[in-house]
Amino acid sequence: MIHKRFRLTPEMYEFWRTSLLQTLAKNDPEYTPALEAAWNTVLSRGIDFFLEHGG
Secondary structure, three states: OHHHHHOOOHHHHHHHHHHHHHHHHHHOOOOOHHHHHHHHHHHHHHHHHHHHOOO
8 A cells, every 4th residue: 555655653644634624624614513523434434444454
């Protein structure tokens, strides 16, 4: 996986997730707590996959 060469830590993924959600909240007028929860679900699955597989 291409992410492996960057040696990303769990903290880096969490920083990325928080930054993305803040950007969405700031720029999407239709952003809601339900949409944030949906984003968190999808992002968590991806992040968990990368952490589990050394990505």
